[in-house]
Amino acid sequence: MSKKVNLNLSLFVIPLAILVAYFLYNYVLGQPGNFVDGDPTKEPINNNFLGVIYKGGPIVILLISFQLIMLVYVIERFIAIRLSAGKGNLQNFVAQVKNLLASGQLEEIQKLCDQQKGAVANVVKTGIGTYLSRKAKDGHDQKDIYLIQKELEESTQLELPILNKNMFILSTIAQIATLVGLLGTVTGMIKAFGALASVGEPDPVGLAGGISQALVTTALGISTAAVTIVFYNFFANKIEKVTYAIDEASFSIIHSLKLKYFSS
Numbered sequence: 678m679s680k681k682v683n684l685n686l687s688l689f690v691i692p693l694a695i696l697v698a699y700f701l702y703n704y705v706l707g708q709p710g711n712f713v714d715g716d717p718t719k720e721p722i723n724n725n726f727l728g729v730i731y732k733g734g735p736i737v738i739l740l741i742s743f744q745l746i747m748l749v750y751v752i753e754r755f756i757a758i759r760l761s762a763g764k765g766n767l768q769n770f771v772a773q774v775k776n777l778l779a780s781g782q783l784e785e786i787q788k789l790c791d792q793q794k795g796a797v798a799n800v801v802k803t804g805i806g807t808y809l810s811r812k813a814k815d816g817h818d819q820k821d822i823y824l825i826q827k828e829l830e831e832s833t834q835l836e837l838p839i840l841n842k843n844m845f846i847l848s849t850i851a852q853i854a855t856l857v858g859l860l861g862t863v864t865g866m867i868k869a870f871g872a873l874a875s876v877g878e879p880d881p882v883g884l885a886g887g888i889s890q891a892l893v894t895t896a897l898g899i900s901t902a903a904v905t906i907v908f909y910n911f912f913a914n915k916i917e918k919v920t921y922a923i924d925e926a927s928f929s930i931i932h933s934l935k936l937k938y939f940s941s
Contacts, residue, residue: 698741706731733893736861763795803832851905858898865891
């Protein structure tokens with residue numbers, strides 16, 4: 678179900694972002710009031726910011742769509758990772774699990790997991806639930822520890838894709854935004870040199886337009902990539918903390934069970 682929702686989100690967000698970017702470019706940035714004599718082919722009024730961005734040319738549509746897509750997935754990742762982290766502080770949760778393990782209060786750990794409701798809690802609850810189900814049988818051996826360890830690993834593998842989902846979209850935007858900005862730079866400089874190479878006197882309007890396109894697209898591309906990289910690293914750090922907490926809790930469970938097994 679989550680994969681279907683994620684697929685539908687991608688199919689919906691990308692074309693909508695391009696459509697909104699096209700509307701913003703033509704009807705907001707290209708609004709006649711932003712330019713001298715109400716003519717978008719002329720210079721912006723007193724360096725009107727919206728008019729200046731419009732002079733970046735059609736490539737601005739693509740760059741704006743990148744920004745919109747980035748914004749949507751930043752919000753989506755923030756919500757998803759926040760839910761995966763669960764309620765309260767992860768370090769405190771892991772510390773409570775360790776204390777309850779040491780005192781053998783396994784049922785209390787399950788209750789704590791129900792309250793925490795995060796990726797770490799899901800993994801811990803799976804491991805403890807498997808142990809309790811095996812404990813209900815007459816005796817247990819080292820095979821039970823192996824089984825519990827396997828259950829913890831499989832549960833972890835189910836949680837990791839949820840944590841990393843859609844991170845590749847932010848990574849892709851961070852990589853290609855600068856390249857698309859540079860593409861606008863190149864096409865703008867081609868336009869500028871074309872104006873210089875015109876027969877007779879150089880075309881000042883064409884020269885200014887080419888330089889404007891080069892500078893605007895470069896600025897938009899670099900700024901979009903920079904902001905995306907910041908968010909990507911922020912989320913990657915959050916994911917690393919959750920993953921570390923899962924590993925720490927899993928190790929504590931297996932270590933506690935091994936001590937109990939070998940000491941018996």
